Amino acid sequence: MKRQYLRWLCLCLTFFGMVTHSVAQDYNNASQLAQRLRALANSSANASLQSITRTAGGKDVWMLTLGTGDVDNKPAMAVVGGVDGKHLLGVEMATRFAEKILADHSDVLESTTFYVFPNMSPDATEQYFASLKYERSGNAKATDDDRDGRMGEDPFDDLDGNGIITMMRVKDPTGDWMMHPADDRVMIKANRAKGEKGSYKLFTEGRDNDRDGAFNEDGEGGVHFNKNQTYAFPYFTPGSGEHPVSELENRAMLDILYTKWNIYGIFTFGPGNNLASPWKYNRAGASKRVVTSILRGDDAINKLASDAYNKAVGMKNAPRSGAQGGDFFQWAYFHFGRLSFGTPGWWTPTVKGDSTMKPNKDKNAEVNFLRWAAQENQTDYFVDWKKLDHPDFPGQEVEVGGIAPFKMLNPPLSMIDETADKHTAFIVDLAAMQASLELVNLKVEEAGKGMTRVTVDLYNGGTLPTHSRMGARSRWLRRIKVEVKLGRGQEVVSGRKIQLIPSVGGDSAQTLTWLIRGKGSVEIEAGVAHAGSDKVSVNLK
């Protein structure tokens, strides 16, 4: 009976899955995503959806809570997408994670709550669907990116009229750029130290509308969610905002996260990557007042997660982590004190060259991408360089072309099923490692004259510690509270009625002991929202 029911459930879920897949042929715009999240929340009692704010562009920022029972008092992970608006894949990965948890892994919700924030940059991601497409990270806040007192006076211009913004190369002996020896479509900076000479200038596609000598330096602008957090905030740079956490998106999310005491870990689908290779401990950076290195001990946790990730996901040759000042995934560890893991979720597989190809000696990512895209029979990923007359360069040879926006970061949706499955499975595995407090080895001894000695081990049955080194420093992660609940006529003669314990390591224990006077029974409670809790009842001798 039970098996039959399960099979039926599986069938249903498969059907549901098929429906979603057949509908979604491309990434979602804001209203499609909202529809999809609403449908998901309506489909399950284990999911609830809330809009945490509306952006300046009028878009909702969504939070999906996946869990059962007392969701806010169960150890929890936040899963975050869309931290960078040009990375639509992150939105899709976070959304699929939520769908797959409900469909295939709902048992994990017994012990873990997930707060899923599918898209933190809804203003920016919308550019993917706009009539003029360019990679955008900024929200709809008006900004003066070149800080000259004028707003948006030099945006991109679609010179070739193809609806997308690519690059522009200008033949000029004073230029620093040259063609890549393996693929002359790709422009690279000439290395003078190697005797190379540049013969091109390279700009983004457009005009110098304000004639200040810089191209497209102050367009739509906006503040980047992933540049507006407090860790290593890049002051006075385009996209950073006037001060950290100046934006509605950032504030709304932080205001929520700071009330969720049960969150122990944050998983970010974005440019930052500490899973393909873990953060490295650096003694100088870890011992300064302003800490800039993962702490000793926490690096081992990161290594453990990274090894598990590489085994589970099996993607090789990851590009360098796109961590940057003001980003979210570093903030989550360095300032929020939580375990923080990040990955883009996908990157261009490395194409093994054959004898017909010129060698890509410096492993240029663009060259590799073009080879991969060709191999996969993709279309519209490159705009061939095309000459045109440019009013700012009279008499000079100007060509417009280059890799189409979004393509290098966001593979066709049809290609991500496998990676989405693997990432979901990995996050579930990660959750299985979470700290889990229990009271074990209870010993009750008579100590004479109406006194009882109670000894119990506070055991963390998880793989991860209850508090990372950083977490133990942060006031925003609670300590483990152990309380002896006394009844009438009962008294703690030795030991503390209430005590706070800073941390218990993975698969480790701390022995607690009390001398209690009185009759009847007492209850001992131990725990903390982000690492679970337990209680035992003790009959006094």
Next chain:
Amino acid sequence: MKTMIKNIFSAALVLGFMLPAVAVAQNADEVFRAVGTPHNPKVQISFNRYYTAEGLDALTKKIADAYPNLVKRVSIGKSYEGREMYLMEITNFSKGDPDRKPGFYIDGNIHSNEIQGGEISVYTAWYLTENYGTVDFITEMLDERIFYIAPTINPDARNNYMKEPNTGSSPRAGMIGLDDDRDGLIDEDLPDDIDGNGSITQMRRKSATGNLIIDPQDPRKMITIGVDDKVPAGVQRYEMLGQEGIDNDGDGRVNEDPHGYYDPNRDWGWKWQPDYIQRGAYKYPFSAPENRNVADFVLAHPNIAGGQSYHNSGGMILRGPGAEEDLSTYNRADVRIYDAIGRKGEKMMPGYRYLTVYKDLYSVFGGELDWFYGSRGIYTFTNEIFTRFAYYKNNNGGRNLSYEVDQELLMGDAFEPWKPFTHPTYGEIEIGGFKKNFGRATPGFLLEEELHRNMAFTLYHAYHMPHLSIADVKEKDLGGGLKEITAVIKNDRLMPTHASQDLKYKIERPDYISISGVDVQAGMIVDNEDFGVTREQKVEPAKLRVRNIPGNGFVKVRWIVSGRGKYTITVDSAKGGLVTR
């Protein structure tokens, strides 16, 4: 009958509104002006006492009502507990565009127990308005500049300090509750006013093993027993039990989770660091709503060129950097300006020292003055109001100073004599000590002087905001219908239109120097007139964009124009104001 009552009521109401504020002033025949002070003010205020948040609101309303052409009182937002945060905009509103005048921002009381800033703010508003039209310096100041004055930017906890049991140093935070001992409970072990006098003082207990005795010459005082001291057998020993309080949550500790705790002055968005690095930081910059209101106001007022925040105590005129790690932000050009104003302050406020936060006080991130300067390019000081120097006008006071002051100058009002109480944990104890309004808050009889000197320092600072004029315009006929116009734009005060921090990061837009009424063929900045060194601006030559107009300096610009009409030159500077000729 009912109608009559109503009529009487409304008549009284009308009368109340119509009665000019002058009605409360003294008869002019009865007073004689003490120099430097409004002698018969429209608004009567006692400056020898302190006011609650509502008290300050009432005073600023009186001032605004009495001088509607000089004061606009606006709310910059609500505090955590929902109080309106009032700010006075003070300028001559009938002259010029108020928000385009160089602006000076003043606030007080960011630390809730550091109260004097509220009264200095009110005193400053009162002094400016009551002297406008009488004292030329003040009249010019309000014609040319605007003051933005927020007497308290922590009104909730100001009231808590005054109305609830506290020490002289608490609550310091605002009223947002936080879990200080990380046990999952918020503000569950506040101080307890066991003796009911409104102050949290000290607890002591008779103890055979105690290391203190009562000073036989002064029963207020405790003496520590030294290793070689021989205490006679009959003399009672005492032990100190710490701050007045009880273990409310049964965790074995007393008063360990008070209001907050966070420090509103670690909450500002310049090089902000989290609590584990910078104790007192809250969630993120401007996560305390009161600070956010101030920051939003300042961001919306790029004309603010100078700033002052009032704290207590210790008699300090502080500049940044707050953190040693931020040393490079304050470069020499700007430090020279800080030095000039700060040293003048030492002279104007005897007993005060001009100091740098990170090396003379403590090295901290997220302070208000660092945000004003680092992020907005606003020259800003923090004054730590009041110093022990003030009691006897010297620094000779030793360990007994507080006891002497209590007895000789305050007639014993500062000290709560020791009295016996029964404590739930400690049993028979005694409670006593200095009250919360002694030590940091200036005593009443010294307060008006303190307010005046601090205001005078701040007016000096405000005087040195950029002051622009088009000093000289020369014309030269170049023939062929062309004319060369050269203008000198002068700034005759200490501060440039852009601090060097501002120039480094282009915080504020350039100054615009434009000409209208003629056809401009070319425009240029003149670097050296004698040798004809100029830099041409190729785009939009009629509106020259100048990075900065230096303090006590000038900028020369030149246009080649055609046409014969009358022309107008306009200088448009965010921090330097708008000038036309």
